[in-house]
Amino acid sequence: EARFLLRGVSTARLGRVPTTYAGARALVPGTFQVVGYAPDGVTVLVAADIDGQTEPDLVDPHSPAHLLIQRFSMTPDGGLAALPGTVQDLGAVRGTAHLLWSGDLDGDGVTDLLLDETSEAGATRAKLWLSSEAEQAGLVAEAAVLQTTGC
Secondary structure, eight states: OOOOSSSTTTTOSSOOEEEEEEEEOOOTTOEEEEEEEETTEEEEEEEOOTOOOOTTTTTOOTTTEEEEEEEEOEEEEEEEEEEEEEEEEEOSSEEEEEEEEEEESSSSSSSSEEEEEEESSSEEEEEEEEEEGGOOTSEEEEEEEEEEEEO
């Protein structure tokens, strides 16, 4: 059983942490993963190529991933529509990116992320993105980084 100790996060509370994804999903250009659910829509993590292309048939397969997080609302016909002003650029990935976990770690009812980047040299950077740290126009903000080096 995984346990977390958080300090300085006023919205965190004792108990189980709501989780929407746990695993090791590779994020290469043209892929996406639903990371959060709400009654009116979903939050999605999308990997674009260096030119911002996200369509699987149009991305450059050799491009490094560029991660975006965006909210979508449900349409009357059951589809999804991008909500204007809800796209946040998490930046380019140095190496290979993996989504390790998504849920509500800080207890504010909004999606948080744990991402991993592995460089070609074997260095890893685990990044924790919290919604409670986001600026007013953002969805998440980088709250912590654990970097290790390879050989």
